[in-house]
Amino acid sequence: MATTVRRTVLTLPAAPVGPPNPLPALRPLDEMHAIDERTRAELPREMARQIGYEPLRTLLPVRVLDGYGRDRAAADLDAIVIENDHLRATVLPGLGGRIHSLHHKPTDRELLYRNPVFQPADFALNGAWYSGGIEWNIGATGHTTLSCAPLHAAVVPAPDGGEMVRLWEWERLRDLPFQVDLWLPADSAFLHVGVRIRNPHEKPAPVYWWSNIAVEEHATTRVLAPADEAWHFGYERSLRRVPVPEYRGADRTYPLRSEYPADYFYEVPPEARKWIASLDAAGQGLVQTSTDTLRGRKLFLWGSGRGGRRWQQWLTEPDTPGYAEIQAGLARTQLEHVRLDGGEEFSWLESYGPLAADPGTVHGEDWGAARAEVEARLADALPREAVDAAYEAWLPCADAEPGTRLARGSGWGALEVQRGGHKLPGTPFDESTLGEEQAPWRELLTSGVLPEPRRVAPPGPSLVAPHWRDMLETAPADPLTEYHLGVAQWHAGDLAQAVRSWERGLALAPSRWPLLRCLAVADQEGGNGQRAADRYLEAFDDLCQERRDDGEAWTAALAALAREAIDALLAADRPADARSVWSRLRPAVRQRGRFRLAEARLLLAEGRPREARAVFDEGFEVADLREGAEILNEVWAATTDDPLPDAYEYRMRPQG
Known part of the structure; x- marks a missing residue:
C-alpha cells in the first residue's frame, strides 16, 4: 500500500491535565540531574563546559501544570496515523506530538511501550508528564514543558513524492522554534524523523534535545549500544564513568538487574554509527539510529526495587508490563546544553524500526560479539549510508510550506514572529493562532501599554525575555505592569x-x-x-x-x-x-x-x-x-x- 496519513480518535482512560498553576514559577528548578562543582571539575573539558552552559534559573515564562488528579475516565484524544505495509505509527499532536504506538504489521508486534492509560505525573520540568511511546524533549535538562501541550501539525510533501506529517512549535524556555517531520516511505520498515531547531535571534542560545523511547521491559530484555563505557548517573546525584556491560557485579544492560533507578549515558566513539536497540529473549525488538549530529545514547531503568516498581504502577496500571527508556540526544549526557549560534540551526534524521538478531549472540557473555551482531543486522535492514541519504533527501523538504492542517498549537510563536519579524519557512506561526493569553502582550507590543483585565481574575502568564522586559520598563507603571515587570526582572x-x-x-x-x-x-x-x-x-x-x-x-x-x-x-x-x-x-x-x-x-x-x-x-x-x-x-x-x-x-x- 502507499503511505497514508489520516486523522483518528484514540479513546483511553485519562485523568484531565487540569488548569495551569497561576502562580509564576519564581523558584529555582528542582531538577534531579545536577552535580556539584567538585564532580564537574573532574569531567572531560567539553562535557564540563556544556554542563555549566546557561542552566535555567527558573521555568519562566512557562507555567506549572499541577492541577491533575488520579481519577480517570474514558477520553477521546485526537490522533494522526501514518501507515504503510510495514508500520503503523499513531501520533498524539495534542500531547507533545508523542508517538503513542509504532506497530510492526507483518509480525503484529508493538515496538514501543504503549501506555494503556493517560495519567499525568510530576516528571516534566513544569509538572504534568506521562509515560510511554516516543517523546521529543527540547528546552532544558528534563522532560519538556510541552509534554502535555498541543503542537501544530500538518501534511507536507515527503521526499519520495508522498506525504509526511510535520509537527512544530515555539519552545519558550529558550525562545526557539523547532519542527519534527515524520516520514514513512512506501516500501520502508523504518519511520524516518527529520528534526530541525532554529535560532532566529542574533545571540547564541543553549539547546537541549533528547528523543525518549519507551520500550517494554522483561527479565530478558537487553539494551545494546556501540559503547564499552558509560556515564552512570544515580539519584544520589553522582556522575561517574563505568564499564559496560558489567558494573558492580551485575550486567546493567539488562534493566531489571539493577535495584534502583539510574541513567547510563553511553560513551559512543565519534566515528561509530549512532544507534541503540532493545531486544527480547528471541533477539527481537526496536532499534533507533540516526545521522551523527545526534551523538548521545542513553538507557534509563527503573530497577527491580520497591520504589521503581511502585513508580511504574503509578504511571500506568498495576498489571501492565514495565518499561525502560532508550534515548538519543545532542550531547553525551542530559546534564549538558549545546551552543547554537544566532541565525544557525541544528538538523538531523532519526530512524525507528524492527530488528531481529541471533538471540544466542545477543544474550551471550561476549559483549563485543553481541554489539557486532546487532550492528550487522542493522546494516542489513538499514545501512548507515541509507540513513545519510534519507537525511540529504529530507533537507530540501524541511522548508516546504504545510498543506492540510491536522492540529493547532499555541499562539506564543505567532506573538514572537510578530515581535521579531522572523522568517521561518516551513513552520508558519499564523496570526490566527493568537488567543486570549497573548492578547495583552500583543497590545503592549502595538501600543506600549499593558491593558488592565476586563474582569477580576488571577493574573495571566508573564513574559520574561529581554525584549518584553524592556517594553514593560517603558510602559505606564500601573500595579499589573509592575507585577509582570518584577517577574521578568526576577x-x-x-x-x-x-x-x-x-x-x-x-x-x-x-x-x-x-x-x-x-x-x-x-x-x-x-x-x-x-x-x-x-x-x-x-x-x-x-x-x-x-x-x-x-x-x-x-x-x-x-x-x-x-x-x-x-x-x-x-x-x-x-x-x-x-x-x-x-x-x-x-x-x-x-x-x-x-x-x-x-x-x-x-x-x-x-x-x-x-x-x-x-x-x-x-x-x-x-x-x-x-x-x-x-x-x-x-x-x-x-x-x-x-x-x-x-x-x-x-x-x-x-x-x-
Missing part, C-alpha cells in the same frame, strides 16, 4: 529590582495577593522565613476576600497559594497559622492527596503523631508527587517506627 537575576517593582505595585494594587506572594518568595530566597510567613498569610487572606466564584481559575489559585503558605508557615514554626490556612480550604480541596499530606504534617507540628499516622492509615495519593521526592517516607518516619507501606514507597535511591 527571571533575569535582578532580584533587588524585582522586589522594588513588586513593592511599588503593592502600594496601589486593588488585588494585593499576587504581589504579596512574589514578595514572600523573595523573602524565602533571602533567608527571611518569618517575614515570608507573614506575607503568605496576608496574601491568603486577601485572596479569600477577592475570590469571585468556585471556578477553575480561582480554585487553582487558592490551592496553589495555600500549599505554599502552609509550607512557609510550618517552616517558620507557626502551626496555628498554617492550620488557619488549611481550615479555610473547601472540603473537596482538603481531600486532595497533597492536602492530606499537609494535614499529617500539621498534626505532627501540633504534637499529635497518632492522628498523623491515622491519616496514612486511611490512605491518600499525592497526585503530583515529584520525581525523586522523599517527603512521604520523611513524614511517615516522624509518625512511627513501622516500615513504610508499599503504597507510599517511591524512593529512587538507597537509604542514607
Whole structure:
C-alpha cells in the first residue's frame, strides 16, 4: 500500500491535565540531574563546559501544570496515523506530538511501550508528564514543558513524492522554534524523523534535545549500544564513568538487574554509527539510529526495587508490563546544553524500526560479539549510508510550506514572529493562532501599554525575555505592569529590582495577593522565613476576600497559594497559622492527596503523631508527587517506627 496519513480518535482512560498553576514559577528548578562543582571539575573539558552552559534559573515564562488528579475516565484524544505495509505509527499532536504506538504489521508486534492509560505525573520540568511511546524533549535538562501541550501539525510533501506529517512549535524556555517531520516511505520498515531547531535571534542560545523511547521491559530484555563505557548517573546525584556491560557485579544492560533507578549515558566513539536497540529473549525488538549530529545514547531503568516498581504502577496500571527508556540526544549526557549560534540551526534524521538478531549472540557473555551482531543486522535492514541519504533527501523538504492542517498549537510563536519579524519557512506561526493569553502582550507590543483585565481574575502568564522586559520598563507603571515587570526582572537575576517593582505595585494594587506572594518568595530566597510567613498569610487572606466564584481559575489559585503558605508557615514554626490556612480550604480541596499530606504534617507540628499516622492509615495519593521526592517516607518516619507501606514507597535511591 502507499503511505497514508489520516486523522483518528484514540479513546483511553485519562485523568484531565487540569488548569495551569497561576502562580509564576519564581523558584529555582528542582531538577534531579545536577552535580556539584567538585564532580564537574573532574569531567572531560567539553562535557564540563556544556554542563555549566546557561542552566535555567527558573521555568519562566512557562507555567506549572499541577492541577491533575488520579481519577480517570474514558477520553477521546485526537490522533494522526501514518501507515504503510510495514508500520503503523499513531501520533498524539495534542500531547507533545508523542508517538503513542509504532506497530510492526507483518509480525503484529508493538515496538514501543504503549501506555494503556493517560495519567499525568510530576516528571516534566513544569509538572504534568506521562509515560510511554516516543517523546521529543527540547528546552532544558528534563522532560519538556510541552509534554502535555498541543503542537501544530500538518501534511507536507515527503521526499519520495508522498506525504509526511510535520509537527512544530515555539519552545519558550529558550525562545526557539523547532519542527519534527515524520516520514514513512512506501516500501520502508523504518519511520524516518527529520528534526530541525532554529535560532532566529542574533545571540547564541543553549539547546537541549533528547528523543525518549519507551520500550517494554522483561527479565530478558537487553539494551545494546556501540559503547564499552558509560556515564552512570544515580539519584544520589553522582556522575561517574563505568564499564559496560558489567558494573558492580551485575550486567546493567539488562534493566531489571539493577535495584534502583539510574541513567547510563553511553560513551559512543565519534566515528561509530549512532544507534541503540532493545531486544527480547528471541533477539527481537526496536532499534533507533540516526545521522551523527545526534551523538548521545542513553538507557534509563527503573530497577527491580520497591520504589521503581511502585513508580511504574503509578504511571500506568498495576498489571501492565514495565518499561525502560532508550534515548538519543545532542550531547553525551542530559546534564549538558549545546551552543547554537544566532541565525544557525541544528538538523538531523532519526530512524525507528524492527530488528531481529541471533538471540544466542545477543544474550551471550561476549559483549563485543553481541554489539557486532546487532550492528550487522542493522546494516542489513538499514545501512548507515541509507540513513545519510534519507537525511540529504529530507533537507530540501524541511522548508516546504504545510498543506492540510491536522492540529493547532499555541499562539506564543505567532506573538514572537510578530515581535521579531522572523522568517521561518516551513513552520508558519499564523496570526490566527493568537488567543486570549497573548492578547495583552500583543497590545503592549502595538501600543506600549499593558491593558488592565476586563474582569477580576488571577493574573495571566508573564513574559520574561529581554525584549518584553524592556517594553514593560517603558510602559505606564500601573500595579499589573509592575507585577509582570518584577517577574521578568526576577527571571533575569535582578532580584533587588524585582522586589522594588513588586513593592511599588503593592502600594496601589486593588488585588494585593499576587504581589504579596512574589514578595514572600523573595523573602524565602533571602533567608527571611518569618517575614515570608507573614506575607503568605496576608496574601491568603486577601485572596479569600477577592475570590469571585468556585471556578477553575480561582480554585487553582487558592490551592496553589495555600500549599505554599502552609509550607512557609510550618517552616517558620507557626502551626496555628498554617492550620488557619488549611481550615479555610473547601472540603473537596482538603481531600486532595497533597492536602492530606499537609494535614499529617500539621498534626505532627501540633504534637499529635497518632492522628498523623491515622491519616496514612486511611490512605491518600499525592497526585503530583515529584520525581525523586522523599517527603512521604520523611513524614511517615516522624509518625512511627513501622516500615513504610508499599503504597507510599517511591524512593529512587538507597537509604542514607
